[in-house]
Structures are given as structure tokens and as C-alpha cells.
Amino acid sequence: xxxxxxxxxxxxxxxxxxxxxxxxxxxxxxxxxxxxxxxxxxxxxxxxxxxxxxxxxxxxxxxxxxxxxxxxxxxxxxxxxxxxxxxxxxxxxxxxxxxxxxxxxxxxxxxxxxxx
Amino acid sequence: xxxxxxxxxxxxxxxxxxxxxxxxxxxxxxxxxxxxxxxxxxxxxxxxxxxxxxxxxxxxxxxxxxxxxxxxxxxxxxxxxxxxxxxxxxxxxxxxxxxxxxxxxxxxxxxxxxx
Numbered sequence: 001x002x003x004x005x006x007x008x009x010x011x012x013x014x015x016x017x018x019x020x021x022x023x024x025x026x027x028x029x030x031x032x033x034x035x036x037x038x039x040x041x042x043x044x045x046x047x048x049x050x051x052x053x054x055x056x057x058x059x060x061x062x063x064x065x066x067x068x069x070x071x072x073x074x075x076x077x078x079x080x081x082x083x084x085x086x087x088x089x090x091x092x093x094x095x096x097x098x099x100x101x102x103x104x105x106x107x108x109x110x111x112x113x114x115x116x
Numbered sequence: 117x118x119x120x121x122x123x124x125x126x127x128x129x130x131x132x133x134x135x136x137x138x139x140x141x142x143x144x145x146x147x148x149x150x151x152x153x154x155x156x157x158x159x160x161x162x163x164x165x166x167x168x169x170x171x172x173x174x175x176x177x178x179x180x181x182x183x184x185x186x187x188x189x190x191x192x193x194x195x196x197x198x199x200x201x202x203x204x205x206x207x208x209x210x211x212x213x214x215x216x217x218x219x220x221x222x223x224x225x226x227x228x229x230x231x
Contacts, residue, residue: 031216043161043207045218055216089159095216104151104211105219107161 002026006092006108013082013115021077021111023092032075033093082115118143120210120222128228129198137193137225139208147213150191155205198229
């Protein structure tokens, strides 16, 4: 069964450093997302990406964040200068075409980011 | 704006008890989708069910059942004869009909099933 794959599963970084979280969405999906979950809290939407551009972003997704689809398979989230409060689980997700718009998101297993 | 409320922060039951997780939502849309996800201690998000707003038929899948009531904006989830493996955080979520729309999650309910 196809799945969304995220790497690494856990990353520790020093405050102020740049991090890149990587995701390989399901191959025939067209919509890609990043969500964040601070420990013990709910899952929060960060950004959605379609047709090589951001389609929607939340107030959390400020100038420190950026997304990119550098090739035909990877989808990345970059945090330019990490802060302690960026420590969270980051989930990548994808959804299929418009004809399957009722589908919920298919989530990756998450990357736990710890900023020290 | 869309909002999902899961008023039950934590529920603890003994194995084989039935348990219902509540979910209330707010949306101005007439067409939308509702979801339940399970997050076990390992952390991943496991899709359980999707429900269209125009389909109020209740659904049963094994020990799981869902009660969707549009009149009260509720989408409750019942586990019958709970098992220890059901212990997890359960999230209710809402999204618009539009392709590529975000999921709006509730705060989650931590279910602990004790042997």
C-alpha cells in the first residue's frame, strides 16, 4: 500500500540552526501539506502546496518557514533559524486529485524535531 | 472559520466497557467532511473514518461505530467492548469540500483502556 514517507524520524538541532524536514508524498497525489503537533497538543495546519506553489498557509507559517518541491518526488519544509518553540512533531500529508476531493489526508509517520 | 471541539480531554475505562468519544464542530459550509484519526503512543496518525455532511447514515465497522447528527453538529465515535490496544489519542477533524483544503483538528481525547 502506498504511503507517505518522512525523514528523519527524529532530529535534534541547536537553536538558531536551519533544519530541513523531508517528505516523499504518495506518487500520484497532487496536494501536499505540513502539519505540526506540539507535544500533548492538537495537530495544527501549517501550509498546503499545489501545482508548485503555496495554496494556503496558517498564521504559524511565518517567514522562518518555507516549503519546496525540489524534484518530482520530494517535498521539504525548511525552518531557517529554529527556536525552542519549534520543537514539535511535524507531519507531512498528501491528498489525491480533485476527483477524489472527499479523501482525507494520508499522513507520514512524522518527524520529531527537538530544538535545544 | 471552522472549529472542532472535543470536550473530553481524558477518558479511562476498564477493558470490555463501551466508550463514546464526543466531537462537536462549527462550520458555515453546507458541504464538508468529518474524520476521525487515532494516534497511538508511537505517534503516527491513523485514519479511521470519513463522513460526508450530506450522508447522515450511521456507520459500524467491527467494534467501531460513528453517530453523525447534523442537527446538533456532532460526530461521535463509540468503541464497543474496548481493548487495551484501543488506548490512544483520538482526534476528530473537519475539512471543507474544496479540493486541497486543510484539516481542522480538535484537541484530541486521550483514551486509556485498563486491563
